[in-house]
Amino acid sequence: MSLLLLAEQALNGLQFGVMLFLMAAGLTLVFGVMGLINLAHGSLYMLGAFVAAVVAGATGSFLLALVAALAAAAGAGALVEMLVIRRLYDRDHLDQVLATFALILIFSEGTRWAFGSFPLYLDIPPWLSGPVMLPGGILYPAYRLSLIGVGLAVALALYLLISRTRLGVRIRAGAADREMIAALGVDISRLYTVVFALGAGLAGLAGALVGAIQSVQVGMGEPVLILAFVVIVIGGIGSIKGALIGAILVGLTDTLGRLLLPLAFQTVMDSSAAASAGAAVASMSIYILMAAVLIWRPSGLFGARG
């Protein structure tokens, strides 16, 4: 195996990781501030991808599609928060799981009803379609490289938003003591709507960005949602920093596991058995990582609350 392949796969892992971060950031914010577990986060990801595919198909502009995806997901998030989610904050987690499971059913079937069961396709814009030459002679797709850039830029922007702005102060205060900030005169229900819409918008953006390298179809959100859960369990629920580190760890483990584990098995068994055993173990590698982190630290790497 060449070092070039390894470097390329590491970049793929990083790209996968930052996209997971966009999903995980919203989930972890919503849980940290409102104490809500939201299974329907994957539906907002799907919504973003569908809106992007439709807008790009109608206008031909990829950037417009991204903006539309972000706006549509944020808008849908705000609407869902006001209609349904708001009633769930003082319920137990079981009710939250079920109500958001019901939302998934409604979103998925609604999308199937509107767009049919066939996948849509979102094309990579021409100005990002070629490969770029990286230092060290690695030829890497420009689009995937820009995904890494966008993901890291969003991470930085979120960090600045939460640590430097008034909204960020309120978000942090809301996570620490919601009664107190309500008593201090912050409109808590509006704050919750804003936080939920922010998370939803990030999920929609992730869906649109990933939609260009995958097919856009009903049910695309749930596998990503579950991986995002793994990410925030590893990183510690409520921690943005934990979400970023967890996401990159998960992305790298998954991608490199698929490359390296079959090779590792080849040293002890014949190649076809090694390929299948390696693939089987690689498909479980991130869950094994999660179990290991939990044995070591039951509330995640950066988690404060259990």
Next chain:
Amino acid sequence: MNERWLNAAVVAGLVAFPLWALWMDEPFLITLATRAVILALAGVGLNIALGLGGLVSLGHAAFFGIGGYAMGILASHAQAYAPIMEWPFLIEGTKSMPVIWIVAMLAAALAALAIGALSLRTSGVYFIMITLAFGQMLYYFAISWPAYGGEDGLSIYVRNGFPGLNTLAPAPFYGLCLTVLLIALAAHWQIARSPFGLALNAARQSPARVETVGIAPFRLRLVAFTVSGAITGLAGALFADLNRFVSPVMFSWQTSGEIMVFVILGGVARLFGPVVGAVVFITLEHWLGGLSDYWHIYLGALLLGVVLFARGGLIGLVAGRGGHE
């Protein structure tokens, strides 16, 4: 209406149903009812962890799938006359339901013990997400392990046998599944009344107090989770036998979600909650599925309504609050 009378009416309805279906000459309805009974059994399993123990497991598809694959692996080896292993000792496949059931329950219990031992280190949202993740782990394992069909699953040509019963006919198989369900319900009732069940219930409401009197909540919960997994595993074996087919779909997180929906739709911690939930779910699936291809929208809306406005589920709506609240 009293919850006890409601439960009696449900049992009477389940017993009488195949007679009615035979009289109406609609044997297909018996197969549909068998599906409901088996899914109810899976729900009864989850209800022990969820209702009695307060453990919100979103990964019970893992045990359902393990039960299904226990049946699939044993029966496929038996129908191919190929032993499962010859060294260090010979293990043959089997087409006998009692043996398959025992293997399915043991395998599911073992998996539940391992998953529980890890997951129960955490609580609350972490527990929900971790059980979900373990379910996914087995799902992806089943897809990528090619020996037993991988993504395509495994088919069995003939339904497995039970001594003295023609399991190929719908009505006897229904009777068998219903008997298993009633035994599981009796077991749940016994567990809930036993010292173990009372301590488990106390650990759900106030872990600190339970610990103070010298009982470890972790152990209670682990036992409850294991028993719960075993019952759901048995349901998985029966479900695979009903369809004569197993596939990774049994492991999928939607399956976990649906098993949980049965329990909640009927009413959490109510003895007959999963039964009412599964029967209503299957009826809706059959009826709405005939009206519209997009029946999940209506199911979602109904579920949302139950969660937001009818706490205590359908049984709570009919029989009022109480029970094990």
